[in-house]
Amino acid sequence: GAAKYRIYLITMDQMDQHWVNVDAGARKAVKELGNVNYRWLAPDVKDDAKQIECINNAIAGGADAILLAANGPTAVTSALREATAAGVKIIYVDSPADYPGEQTLATDNEAAGYKAGQELKKALVSKGITSGKLGIVNVNAATASVVQRENGFRAAFEGTSFTILETQYSEGDAARSKDIAANYITQGVVGIFGANEGCTVGTGNAIKEAGGKVIGIGFDKSNTILQLIKEGHLLATMAQNPDVMGYKGVKAAVAVLEGKDPGPEYVDTGVSVLTKDTL
């Protein structure tokens, strides 16, 4: 049949449902196009060096294009330079690096974090709470996307009389996140932000247990999180659209390979604020 393009999707790891959804979107596009040889490469754990190995492997594996969710903006740039030198086209999904790619399809994490902050602030104010302590349960300080979310969240509270406590890290482990959130509640916080799926689940569970006073808001969409929102333990979650990233990413890659215009340099795939009411 048609000349096959070799496209690799490289994510941060293979553990999150988020990545699986990116992959699913990509597969959908691949199926539609019919002329793509597609493979998902993922390191076993989130690790810059391992992601770079994946990039190198993709180059060695004859890639025509790479869809990349960069661990961080800086780490992969040199490896990408080598990729470009080998004629590989780069499309960013989820998280771009500081290196020119053909297109970036991503959530604007900082904006999304800001949005989460504003939602929380709105909810607090509507309950008549205008000051107090807030907690952040984050994954770690090493992953750019979650750090950006946190920054956005913090920015939303600048100039208010809320104080944000020292961020606590759970590596995204739901059980550990729950412990951290429970400790925050003991400290008397009025609101908690969970920066990814695991953090959000832990936050929701801690609030569920402590009773309704504290308001929790989170990030990412999973069935468990939606459940917690429905039950009223979480105010909202910032749902991204990973399948769109994968789907449009593959399409853009093929467009580039076929010499066509893939469209704008940056595509915000957006977040939707999922609350009890919007579900």
Next chain:
Amino acid sequence: MGNIVELRKISKSFPGVKALDQVSFTLKAGEVLGLLGENGAGKSTLMKILSGVYTKDEGSMQILGKEVDHLTPLTAQKMGIAIINQELNLCDHLTVAQNIFLGRELLRNGTLNERKMNGEARKLLERFQIDIDPETPVGNLSVSKKQLVEIAKALSIEAKILIMDEPTSALTAKEIDNLFAIIKRLRAQGCGIVYISHRLEELQHIVDRVMILRDGKYITDMPFQETTLSEIIAYMVGREIKEKFPRVEAAVGEKIFEVKNLNAGRMVRNISFSLRKGEIVGIAGLMGAGRTETTRAIFGADPKESGQIFIDGEEVKINRPIDAIKAGLVLVPEDRGKDGLCTKLSVKDNIALPNLDILASKLGLVNRKQETELTETAVRNFEIKVADPETPADSLSGGNQQKVIVSKWLARNSRVVIFDEPTRGIDVASKVEIYNIMNDLKQKGIGVLFVSSELPEILGISDRILVMADGRITKELDVREATQDLILKYATQFEKKL
């Protein structure tokens, strides 16, 4: 000639024991000093201080004319002090030559000169007529070969002071003769030698002077010519020992134990013998004859290929030690450190261990009152010198450790007791106690199998003697017809190799 070593008022304590109490010691160039004493008298401790292994608590040392305060194994070595320790101290993974030169490797341009070390080691081994390839890993050698390596290693230093702490405990008669020749040669060269042994018969061949320690205290020293063995023993023990090999009579009754056609590997081949009520059966043989392997196979510690075992006429299936123990057969193993004791556990735990089937209920709950009773009885019966049964076993002296091992097996009613070298490294008085235990069992009608490499005790204690060579029983002798020469003849009856 002047003293090359002068130790004055040396004291040394370990938790709970004063191992040495104001002991003074001298050694002259060109003499062989026999350092004697019961187990735990402090012989090894004194020599470890002289060789830098332990540091003294009090006292002063003058070595080769120099006042020395602090010694390490390395500085001691550099001063010309070589020691053959009581325990084997070799690296199993290294070859014989590498062990011999450990810490003093020969170099060429800063890198190891393996060829030269192998060559020198070969020469050394040949000089002392030790038949070992210097390039074999030590881990592949038998215990006696290891002991020879240990000796060769000590001799490879041009030592002015040579300490031998029970060097012959694992050697064959021929190897011992060889060692004595070496000792005489070194003495002639002006080397001062300290010789520690519980085999008092050996002394007459080499020793010039004896020094006796008891309970960490200096007792006396005198030229060997001016004393007798029984006087030495009296000094060691603090009393006289009437009989070195007490023998008791008992009526010989029916068969209580029988092994038929036992095979287990190369060293246990077609072994058949029986034990009767009222007799002690000894197994004699050279080192490596397969005696230990035979006892282990019987006991179920090693797998059997074929053979039957009968206790009181009934066949018992023994696949692992617990089967043997339940059938009434127990083994006091040869290697105390390796097989006998859980050193970190208390004396009480050790004694209770093989008896937990009695001490525990069906559900496995241990009856602690009964456990305490059992252990306290054992400690009393065997006169184990320990203040408190909760003390860790490794703080006991060798002889007392051996008693713990014996007592843990005799705390239960067994039909047959196998003793594998129960007196190795044990002082005369303790030996007699062990013999008495065996005699006692014999009189009670319990079968006793007694493995030993020391012919005098085999001849002195057993009623019937099995001689082994090359994994086979080559002869069965009644004690009345047996002599050392006869036993040796059958012990060297090797099969013709193809």
Next chain:
Amino acid sequence: MGNEKKQSKLKRIVAKRGMGQVITVTFGLVGLIIVFSFLNPFFLTSRNISNLLRQIAPTLLTGIGQSFVLITGNIDLSIGSVVGMSCMISATLMTKGVVPWVAVLITYLASLLMGLLNGKLISKAKLPAFIATLGTMTIARGIAQIVNNNYNTDSIGEAAEGFQQFFYYGKTLGLYNTIWITLVIWLIFNFLLSRTRTGRHLYAVGSNLHAAHLSGVNISSTITKAYLVSAFCATTVGLITTATSGMGTMDAGNGYELYAVAASVIGGVSTLGGQGILLGTVVGASIWGVLQNGLQFAGAPVAIRNIVIGIIVIITVLMDIFVRSNKRIGKAKTSADGNSSPALKHKL
């Protein structure tokens, strides 16, 4: 005389299998609690205490299992992965509609198989424990990932409400169930270890395998039992994790095996085998938990927490060694002799 006997009885208790260390670190624990209660007004609220106890539970449970294994002179690196595997198996089954209690049963069975594998690889196939459990650690994590086809599971749903209550959220007599579960498991295993024949055998195997073998101890079954206990405890933690999050997380339990070692060792269980008691593990796990909780309240960044925890692990063990050698020095001065220095005896 009577007095002397009493004194020696006391000494005996202190000397017994690491009781000394337990006492030393208990002082440390009390010290930490005092410091944190000054630093933070919430620390001693009943809410925080009850929370704290529940946070200690997983470390203590895995610590119990690890202590059993350490006492036999081995190690279990697979604990964290077994936690993850149990979490995923139980949650996956529940999301597929299996009755929670059946799911729990199946999960225990699966993990016990992993424990059995560990035990047999080590005792029968004679693999070094470090290697065998490094292998099963990776395998169990792989299983955790594969069970639900490389996804964390969905919510285990309403049907599992009772399960979640039982393992985590519910309270009985004012105390969280998790704490009760931990207490019961501790009591059972403490009894097993200190009062039964198998308990004695575990110590004997750890102290001298050969001597134990010749004393009629079934080495293989004893070691296997230790690994089964470890797997059982890890599974319980896995189930608690599922109950906590209401879902299965493939990553769950990551690193728990090391916390378990830390808890055991801080509490006086020797990595060389033959020594330690479960009371120590309680203190060790508590120190660990109090540090985590207290440092969070104190607002210490993770970096500082890591450094503090690392230093505390080292210091407690150092302290123990120092105390022991001082006891010795009081009576005798030893230099480099083999018996007095643990490191000299130490193999890996």
Next chain:
Amino acid sequence: MGNEKKQSKLKRIVAKRGMGQVITVTFGLVGLIIVFSFLNPFFLTSRNISNLLRQIAPTLLTGIGQSFVLITGNIDLSIGSVVGMSCMISATLMTKGVVPWVAVLITYLASLLMGLLNGKLISKAKLPAFIATLGTMTIARGIAQIVNNNYNTDSIGEAAEGFQQFFYYGKTLGLYNTIWITLVIWLIFNFLLSRTRTGRHLYAVGSNLHAAHLSGVNISSTITKAYLVSAFCATTVGLITTATSGMGTMDAGNGYELYAVAASVIGGVSTLGGQGILLGTVVGASIWGVLQNGLQFAGAPVAIRNIVIGIIVIITVLMDIFVRSNKRIGKAKTSADGNSSPALKHKL
């Protein structure tokens, strides 16, 4: 006679410190390569090979360090954290404008201090290696986090171009510099281990500490040297990581200590000490790398990769034990005696 001697020479080489295992696993490696080259057309392309070699480098380097430590009968759990610490220290310094080569020097010094700490805690303070390095593992990770105030660093910038070329991106004579660096380090340490007095002492200490001590070997300095080598190798990997990413990552090196153990052990280095050669570590690291690379290309999900790798670790060691015990049976059948069964000797 002459023939016999020659034969025994060959046998001797094979028997030598785990050479047998090296040969066995080399067959395994070749087998894997064959399988993967059938599964994947790109596997044997020069680009992939050169890539693969560069991917093996970090595992091999940390494996060299770990092998040194294992040979002395100890273990180094801090390797991964030292990688992270080195990565962060070097990158932070460079982002603060320090000349790259000075940053490299400072990084080596800092890590060697960590190695020194490990060595002294174990050899002087007599801490069990597992505990000491568990502590320093946490501390070093804390340092990695604190150096740049709990953030990954920014890009190390243009000024570090040369540094990045040197450690990772550049090529010399057609081979990546990383590979050259690894080769040189391997040659040096292989020489040290097999040809020098210190090397001999490392084996002696691991084989029988007490005997080595009595033979005048300086235990403390020997063990410390092993940890210094380990820290040196880990630092080099940390610098390679910095060069690779062009920035400092606090998480870098997470888990590498275990890969290093796996590489060493697969290659025949015994965790019981006294045994192993660095040639084995090369084969072990290669198997590890080939598996990772090959399975990834084969599209195996992480779950399967984990399971396969776990099984392979267990199987290679099992195979070695089997081969060795078979050899022995040829001579004499022994079962439960200390010499023949590693597990029976094994402490932790």
